[in-house]
Structure formats: structure tokens, C-alpha cells
Amino acid sequence: MPKRKLDPLPLAAFNILLALAGEDLHGYAIMRQVEQQTCGRVRLGPGTLYGSLRTLLEASLIEELDLSSVSEDGFERRRYYRLTSAGLKLVRSEVEGLAQILRVARAKRILRGADV
Amino acid sequence: MSEKLYAFLLKLYPDHFRRTFGDEALRLVRDRARSEKGLLSGLRLWLDLLWDLAKSLPHEYSNRPTTPIVATQLLIGERSFQLLAERSLSPAVLCLGGTLSAALFWVCVFVVAHSGRFPALFPVSLLLQEQSQNALGQVRYPDEEESPIRGSARNLAASSSSGQSLSAGVHSFCMTAKQDIPSNSPHPLLAFHFASPGASGVALIDGKAVKLFRYEQRLSVRAHVFAGNHQFVLYLERPTENTFVSTNDDFEYCQAK
Numbered sequence A: 001m002p003k004r005k006l007d008p009l010p011l012a013a014f015n016i017l018l019a020l021a022g023e024d025l026h027g028y029a030i031m032r033q034v035e036q037q038t039c040g041r042v043r044l045g046p047g048t049l050y051g052s053l054r055t056l057l058e059a060s061l062i063e064e065l066d067l068s069s070v071s072e073d074g075f076e077r078r079r080y081y082r083l084t085s086a087g088l089k090l091v092r093s094e095v096e097g098l099a100q101i102l103r104v105a106r107a108k109r110i111l112r113g114a115d116v
Numbered sequence B: 001m002s003e004k005l006y007a008f009l010l011k012l013y014p015d016h017f018r019r020t021f022g023d024e025a026l027r028l029v030r031d032r033a034r035s036e037k038g039l040l041s042g043l044r045l046w047l048d049l050l051w052d053l054a055k056s057l058p059h060e061y062s063n064r065p066t067t068p069i070v071a072t073q074l075l076i077g078e079r080s081f082q083l084l085a086e087r088s089l090s091p092a093v094l095c096l097g098g099t100l101s102a103a104l105f106w107v108c109v110f111v112v113a114h115s116g117r118f119p120a121l122f123p124v125s126l127l128l129q130e131q132s133q134n135a136l137g138q139v140r141y142p143d144e145e146e147s148p149i150r151g152s153a154r155n156l157a158a159s160s161s162s163g164q165s166l167s168a169g170v171h172s173f174c175m176t177a178k179q180d181i182p183s184n185s186p187h188p189l190l191a192f193h194f195a196s197p198g199a200s201g202v203a204l205i206d207g208k209a210v211k212l213f214r215y216e217q218r219l220s221v222r223a224h225v226f227a228g229n230h231q232f233v234l235y236l237e238r239p240t241e242n243t244f245v246s247t248n249d250d251f252e253y254c255q256a257k
Helices: A011-020 A027-037 A045-059 A085-107 B002-013 B013-037 B039-062 B091-112 B119-136 B146-163
Strands: A062-064 A080-083 B169-179 B190-193 B201-205 B208-210 B212-215 B220-222 B228-236 B244-247 B250-255
Touching: A011 A045, A011 A062, A011 A080, A011 A085, A027 A045, A027 B013, A045 B039, A045 B244, A080 A085, B002 B013, B002 B039, B013 B039, B013 B169, B119 B212, B201 B212, B201 B220, B244 B250
Parallel strands: none
Antiparallel strands: A062 A080, B169 B228, B169 B250, B190 B220, B190 B244, B201 B208, B201 B228, B212 B220
């Protein structure tokens, strides 16, 4: 079931995997990271964010860190998420696919600008 | 304020989502509300939240979490009930349920349609007819004494106006003759128009058998009746569809009290 939900990989799930590629993050930090890496074009709401996180957890693409290992000034504990090796493999293949598309687009002179 | 409002909206999400991520979602909204102050930022926050709600709600209801069923209790020999709230019904279960429902429906239809051939089914048929009429809010006479025969009379009265099927068996009802009607009247007392030929039965007026004249797809009742009320009994051998009953202008159903 999770594989079917993630094939093709939804944009929100892809951005979450990409955000978690650098470090372990909690929900709000994931949202901010996604917003930053998409230049503000994608802002994940709570429903989309946690729905995607649940799907990714079911597919074992991410894992939730043990709460006891994360302490946050005593009174508030956040749930942190970490990319698994399967998740890293998936996001890498997705990025490679996008890079291939980018190469084709460049060869056909569709894209303009120095950053591409 | 934003957090309280979102806590209310969060109740729209399914139980499994609120249990697992409710607190986290509230915290995220709280964090965003703290960092995005001002009218425009607040407006953007709520537009985001409402758009997210519209997108994610159907998704959450259609994609329930896949939790494995733990069968440890079964393994040690104890029977237990598993809650299905967290499991979506499998296609096989839905097919089985649909098949059983269809089978039950056709059994009911068969019982109603063939109760004339199987006398043992006749009370069941009457019961089903009574219940369906009550459910549909059809003609009811609260001051009448309840009996199967009365039920059949109501059924016939309803069919006479709307051309419904006439079930096999006994139909008894009261008719009023406004004046004396001779047997050679140009119009029969009653005429039953059927969609297909072959209908047959017996009619009695005040306990006396009267002849049924068959003409193509119509059965007519002709007899001499005096002015006043008469008890009319019709027995049909098999059910007929799309029945229409017409009466002589001077022969009408008794008015309900």
C-alpha cells in the first residue's frame, strides 16, 4: 500500500525527503526547510505535512527518533524525523531523474539563465 | 486565537490522524502564528491552513493507516473481536457484502411475488407489504382494525390509482353503490386491466360468487347490486404487474371514516 501511494512520489513527500537529507528535523522545521528550498513556492500545511510524514513512515523511508534521545528544555518535546537508507536511495534516484530531465532541457535550449 | 480555531478545525480530521499528529499539528500552527504576525501574514496563514484542510481532509479519509492485525490472542486459543475502525474494508469483503445484500433482496422479491403459489409464504408476503407501505407512508387508516385482509384492501386501493402490481391471494374491500346497478349495465362494476394476458381468479360480492368476464387482458365483474355498501372479495391466482382498476361511475370505494 505505501509503495502505491508513493509511486509516483508526490511533490510534498519529495520535498520532505529532500529537507531531511541534510539533518534530522521536527515538523515545523521541515515546513520551514521546504519553504526555503523551494524559494517560498511550497508551504506545507499541517494536514499535508503530517499526512505525508505518516505515509513516509509506513514506507520506512523515514523514521521517528526515540523521544528520550531528544530533550528540549524540559517542558516541550518535539518529534524528530530522520531519513532512512531507503529514503536516501529514493530521493537520490528522484533527483537523478530530475537532473536527467534538466540535461535534456538544457540540450534543447529550453532553459535560460545562469543558475540552470 | 489561531490555535484555538485550528483546534476546532482539527476535529474534522479522522480519529487516527488526531491521535497520532493532533498535538504536533497544533504546535506547528502555534509556531507559525508566533512567527507570522501582522494582518497580511495572518491572512496568508489562514489561507494556507484552509487550503491545506481542503486538500488533506479527503486524502486522510480515503487513505486509512495500514496497521497489521495482531493475532496473538487467536494464537493462544482465545477468541477476540478486532476493531475495524482503523482498517479499510478490502474489496473481497465489499464484494461479499454486496452479493449477500443482493441475494437477500431477491429472496424478498421472490417471496412477495410468489406467495400465491406457496400458501406458506402468504403471511410473510403480507407482512412485507405492510412494512413497505408503512415505510413509504402510503394510505393508512388509523381507526381501522389491523388485519391481513385490510392490508390487502389498502394495497388494492393504492394500485387502482397508480397502476401498481397486484399480488396474488385474497383482496377484500368495501364498495358503495350509489344506486341500483343492473348486471347488463354498459359499464362493469369493476374491471381489472393487466399488462399481460392470463390473469384469473374468483370474485365474491357479499359472499356470493360472481362471474368474471375475461376479454384479452381485462377481467370484468358484472352483477346486479343494490344501492348501499357491499363487501367485495377478489382472489387472484398469481400476481400481475402494472394493474389498473377501473370502476363503474356509480360503484366506488367506501370512504374511510
